[in-house]
Amino acid sequence: MKISLNWLKDYVRLDASVDEICRAITFLGFEVEQVIRTGAPELNHVVVGEVLVRDKHPNADKLSVCQVDIGPAGGVKTIVCGAQNYQVGDRVPVALAGAVLPGNFTIKQSKIRGQLSDGMMCSAKELGVAEDASGLLILTGRPALGTPINDVLPAGDTVFDIEITPNRPDCLSHLGIARELAAWFKTELIYPQEKFRGDTGATQRPDLLKSVRVDAPEDCPLYTAHIITGIEIGPSPDWMQQRLTAVGLRPINNLVDIGNYVMLEYGQPMHAFDARKLGGNEIIVRRAADGEKIVTLDGKERSLNSRMLVIADATKPVVIAGIMGGENSGVTDDTTDLVLEVAYFKRKSIRWTSRRLGLSSDSSYRYERGIDPHTALEAAYRAVDLILEHAGGQVVGPSYIVGGDVPWQREIVVTHGFICEKLGFTIPEADMEAAFEALELAVTRKEPTEGRGTAWTVSIPSWRDDLDRPIDLVEEVLRIYGTERIPAAVVTAPGLAAEDDPVVLFNRRVTDYLVGHDFHECATYTLRSSREVAAWVSQTAVAELALANPFVDDQSHLRPTLVTGLLDVLKLNQSRGVAVSRLCEVGRVFIERNGQNLECAAVAFVMADDADRKWQRREPADFYAVKHHVTALAAAGGIDLNRQALVPVTGSYLGWQEGHCAAAGEMGQGWTARFGLLNLAMVKGLGIEGKVYAGIFAILPEKLTGGLARRKYSDFSLFPAALRDLALVVDQDTAAETLRRKLAELARAATGGKFAVEQIAPFDVYQGEGLPAGKKSLAFSLAFRAPDRTLTDDEVNAAMQQVQDKIVVGTGWTIRK
Amino acid sequence: MQATLNALAEKAATEFAAVMARPEFEAAKARYVGPNGELTALMKQMGTVPKEQRPAMGKLINETKVRVQALLDAALERIAAAELRAQLGPAVDPTLPSPDVGPGTYHxxxxxxxxxxxxxxxxxxxxxxxxxxxxxxxxxxxxxxxxxxxxxxxxxxxxxxxxxxxxxxxxxxxxxxxxxxxxxxxxxxxxxxxxxxxxxxxxxxxxxxxxxxxxxxxxxxxxxxxxxxxxxxxxxxxxxxxxxxxxxxxxxxxxxxxxxxxxxxxxxxxxxxxxxxxxxxxxxxxxxxxxxxxxxxxxxxxxxxxxxxxxxxxxxxxxxxxxxxxxxxxxxxxxxxxxxxxxxxxx
Incomplete structure (x- = not known):
């Protein structure tokens, strides 16, 4: 909202500087986004002068030495000038020593090419009044010599571009802002005084408008209309045009301008019809019929429905109420008789219609936020005054006032003690009362209370719908008292003995782990494309993870994984020639299961070939490096991956390279992990160089428990272990884990519980020469240990023999000698 | 006898000095003090020595034994040191950058x-x-x-x-x-x-x-x-x-x-x-x-x-x-x- 300082000064005496006014607006609670100067700035020591003599400068071709008369007080000055556009006898602005021109340019007596110059004759640009720098500003009308230039130039204005918060629609007007400033500067608010007060002396309804009817009073509690005949459309007066231009409106004609002017003055929108275009000479405020059409002033045809409020004549809608007029009834250059509508429409109705039609205007903006229900008539009278004054004509017939003022009575009782308690410091009672009065919050009753100071009954004016409870008045008092005066204090913090959320602890743990293992933590967007979700998961997921109203096509779905975002990062860095290999991200993913989405805490990483040339080559990442990291991440989530079945990733998860990846867990258990090599073709298709290994672990937030469970300690033996090796020849697709389990089972049976099988670990995998095709050899190391003694060779050998005898039975496995 | 023992000790000193690795060392050690070693053989001859000469003879053999053991210890120490040295490559250039990726970074x-x-x-x-x-x-x-x-x-x-x-x-x-x-x-x-x-x-x-x-x-x-x-x-x-x-x-x-x-x-x-x-x-x-x-x-x-x-x-x-x-x-x-x-x- 643009507010003109000159205009404000009609309602409030403002002696403060622009900076002070800005500060006031700011601390009253409105952000000043911009301060715009128009016209001439304040220019001291710049006066009207006349060129008496113009001689060529002896030492410079393009300069002249002039004698300039600046009137009886200043006398005649010698001034060197470079401009060419003036003649002897011209009157021009003269900046004397001591003047400060825009751009902080200080004028002083000086020598120019050896010639004394006692001031400067100025161009429009140098004075900051216009962009014209082509020559001196030649003053017309021969103003008196020595006159301060500000008296000659058109008055400048300062315009504040202010952000009005949605709770303060009353400040979408100059009077509203003036009221706030009057309160801040503790001065009086001067209301416009209307001459016309609704008394037309007439009793007879004129033929021009025979009736006004409101069929939808729930949306339009008050509708007023005045008929003015014999007006003449023309330009509005200069001062009005200047003000409208200053606040960013284009002057159109006297009627339109007056409508806008009063709206910007009171915050009350209005509308003018050409009375002769109203079919049937009547106005009906009604709901539109479904499918009814109107062409609005912007030239577009709008299709209406029965929730929308329109102003209609006998046959057709002529205005979408409160939003925009129709082309069919507007004021044109040949309009002579008009109907001026000033009404109160309910915000809900206007907001709904405006949203539905995607159509808004300065008028709908105000109605949507809520206008003062009691302003309509004042604003109408003001507009009538201005129309009669600047467009001529006369009011005919009595005013139409259909409906009435919405009843308004609101009082809030608040005590001095209550306000001080909420603030945490004391403001004297007198200051509080003064703040109320300054904001026109009339104190209608004062009563002492026991221990809580005075209780004020405060009457809330109709334009302050935002004030409803005692707490609302705390803010009013503080605004006027000044938020900068809140005293400093020390934070008092009684311990609440609570722990961070388990998800937070998990995130911190996994981020620390990955960063500690040389990963760069990334942040990528949550919203991804449907194509990617389909490729990465499934068409079902595409359907379930879709937004109803995406903003752009390629950000239409929740991410089911963090890996694809990391691939984007790989690609970006590779394409910029930045060496990149280890990346990770911690964040939410959304996993579809049985037609339901589950929001999961997740962590993922990628390991790509490092393209950087190095003086020494390191082993590249492989599946087992990824498994190592995923196991650690799962452990941070309380899942021991070593105790979980690992299965190959198959089916629709196209992102993974079959035979080189694995999965564990599933959302039915509340978590899932996938890791291994990413599909080579997919990675290449994305334009990424080299192999990429990846891992992701996702878990339901509710599965996380914060602190990991305290482990149970068990005693350990101080006697030596007996180690034995055993190699088995098996089919090449037999999983090591299958063998390990069988070995463990047999070994435990063989020891008969007399001593422990401490460890069974694979230490060699071999395939090739010396073995039949399709077979591999897996060698295990077995460790036996007793808690209370050193094992003898005999007992260990006996146990091993038993294992060897039994493991070949029915398994198809053989012992490799 | 004394001359024999002296000659033996000197021969041992020369041989041990040439020993560079553990297997050679074990072989050399066996040649002197092993069950079939030369010094062992001399000690076995003690029984044939006349009774009155035995104390002097015993002393001489013992001295030689101590001498040989000292030579053995010295050789072993030298070999162990050489073995440790062999674990090292050439000296590092501390100014070369680490080829490892990293360190990781927090966003x-x-x-x-x-x-x-x-x-x-x-x-x-x-x-x-x-x-x-x-x-x-x-x-x-x-x-x-x-x-x-x-x-x-x-x-x-x-x-x-x-x-x-x-x-x-x-x-x-x-x-x-x-x-x-x-x-x-x-x-x-x-x-x-x-x-x-x-x-x-x-x-x-x-x-x-x-x-x-x-x-x-x-x-x-x-x-x-x-x-x-x-x-x-x-x-x-x-x-x-x-x-x-x-x-x-x-x-x-x-x-x-x-x-x-x-x-x-x-x-x-x-x-x-x-x-x-x-x-x-x-x-x-x-x-x-x-x-x-x-x-x-x-x-x-x-x-x-x-x-x-x-x-x-x-x-x-x-x-x-x-x-x-x-x-x-x-x-x-x-x-x-x-x-x-x-x-x-x-x-």
Missing amino acids: PLTLVREEMCRILRKVGFTVADGPEVETEFYCFDALNTPADHPARDAQDTFYFPESARFGNVPKKTAEEKYLLRTHTSSVQIRTMLKGPPPIRIVSPGRVYRRDTTDATHSANFHQLECLYVDRNVTVRDLKALLDYIFASLLGKDTKTRFRPHYFGYTEPSFEVDLSAQHLPKVKKDWIEIGGCGMVDPTVFSAVGYDPEVWTGYAFGMGLERLAMLLYGIDDIRYFYQNDLRFLKQFA
Whole structure:
């Protein structure tokens, strides 16, 4: 909202500087986004002068030495000038020593090419009044010599571009802002005084408008209309045009301008019809019929429905109420008789219609936020005054006032003690009362209370719908008292003995782990494309993870994984020639299961070939490096991956390279992990160089428990272990884990519980020469240990023999000698 | 005999000196003191020596034995030292860079978030978390944002179709829609609904606005909010918290100021400005950093707290904005591009 300082000064005496006014607006609670100067700035020591003599400068071709008369007080000055556009006898602005021109340019007596110059004759640009720098500003009308230039130039204005918060629609007007400033500067608010007060002396309804009817009073509690005949459309007066231009409106004609002017003055929108275009000479405020059409002033045809409020004549809608007029009834250059509508429409109705039609205007903006229900008539009278004054004509017939003022009575009782308690410091009672009065919050009753100071009954004016409870008045008092005066204090913090959320602890743990293992933590967007979700998961997921109203096509779905975002990062860095290999991200993913989405805490990483040339080559990442990291991440989530079945990733998860990846867990258990090599073709298709290994672990937030469970300690033996090796020849697709389990089972049976099988670990995998095709050899190391003694060779050998005898039975496995 | 022994000791000295490795050493050792060794053989001859010569002879042999053992020890020590030396390659050039990748780096948003959380933990705030997919109740209704409020427009907020189901984000009412939270204030509501006051939480997290991505706007970004609910919480307490936070972050002489503002869920509400003297690239005296206020009584009513008894404050700010100000970053998109030349500057 643009507010003109000159205009404000009609309602409030403002002696403060622009900076002070800005500060006031700011601390009253409105952000000043911009301060715009128009016209001439304040220019001291710049006066009207006349060129008496113009001689060529002896030492410079393009300069002249002039004698300039600046009137009886200043006398005649010698001034060197470079401009060419003036003649002897011209009157021009003269900046004397001591003047400060825009751009902080200080004028002083000086020598120019050896010639004394006692001031400067100025161009429009140098004075900051216009962009014209082509020559001196030649003053017309021969103003008196020595006159301060500000008296000659058109008055400048300062315009504040202010952000009005949605709770303060009353400040979408100059009077509203003036009221706030009057309160801040503790001065009086001067209301416009209307001459016309609704008394037309007439009793007879004129033929021009025979009736006004409101069929939808729930949306339009008050509708007023005045008929003015014999007006003449023309330009509005200069001062009005200047003000409208200053606040960013284009002057159109006297009627339109007056409508806008009063709206910007009171915050009350209005509308003018050409009375002769109203079919049937009547106005009906009604709901539109479904499918009814109107062409609005912007030239577009709008299709209406029965929730929308329109102003209609006998046959057709002529205005979408409160939003925009129709082309069919507007004021044109040949309009002579008009109907001026000033009404109160309910915000809900206007907001709904405006949203539905995607159509808004300065008028709908105000109605949507809520206008003062009691302003309509004042604003109408003001507009009538201005129309009669600047467009001529006369009011005919009595005013139409259909409906009435919405009843308004609101009082809030608040005590001095209550306000001080909420603030945490004391403001004297007198200051509080003064703040109320300054904001026109009339104190209608004062009563002492026991221990809580005075209780004020405060009457809330109709334009302050935002004030409803005692707490609302705390803010009013503080605004006027000044938020900068809140005293400093020390934070008092009684311990609440609570722990961070388990998800937070998990995130911190996994981020620390990955960063500690040389990963760069990334942040990528949550919203991804449907194509990617389909490729990465499934068409079902595409359907379930879709937004109803995406903003752009390629950000239409929740991410089911963090890996694809990391691939984007790989690609970006590779394409910029930045060496990149280890990346990770911690964040939410959304996993579809049985037609339901589950929001999961997740962590993922990628390991790509490092393209950087190095003086020494390191082993590249492989599946087992990824498994190592995923196991650690799962452990941070309380899942021991070593105790979980690992299965190959198959089916629709196209992102993974079959035979080189694995999965564990599933959302039915509340978590899932996938890791291994990413599909080579997919990675290449994305334009990424080299192999990429990846891992992701996702878990339901509710599965996380914060602190990991305290482990149970068990005693350990101080006697030596007996180690034995055993190699088995098996089919090449037999999983090591299958063998390990069988070995463990047999070994435990063989020891008969007399001593422990401490460890069974694979230490060699071999395939090739010396073995039949399709077979591999897996060698295990077995460790036996007793808690209370050193094992003898005999007992260990006996146990091993038993294992060897039994493991070949029915398994198809053989012992490799 | 003496001559024999001397000759033997000298021969041993020469041979042992030539021994370079452990197997040779073992062989040489066996040649002298092994069961079939030369010295062993001489000792065995003791029986044939006349009785009266035996003491002198014994002494001589013993001396030789000691001498040979010393030679053996010396040889072994030399070999062991050589073995250790053999484990070493050539001397390193300490100026060559490590070929390993790394070190890893924390994302600047993580650094800023964690620093804020540490500062707040010191004054009793614990870190809370909540879902990014929310329902209208937690994101709007409970926060005094009525159904026809512009903030709820499909123009500004991402919604899910009515058919969408989120198994672990429970709805309050069957009719309400799922959406992507527009602020982390929804975590405040969930926390308050979970248990009684007092409450002192900080909730950092990802939020979403339906907005064009440019240098200062992003479809998702991060916020950090504080909520304190207790008896007799005041505006002055709120100001004290803000002063404390920014003095901790930027130095003791950092100041904050409150400008009255409007938020639906706080009353009174303020925007917070920060004195900008410690911030790079900021040419102004004051820079806006967040919003705050005293929790509106309607919010307490919505979560079943008695607004006559409980009071509280809330403060919220954008983490990207804070990081941009702290580090002098000009473009919010850099946070999401993750160019390593960007990421490596903050760790």
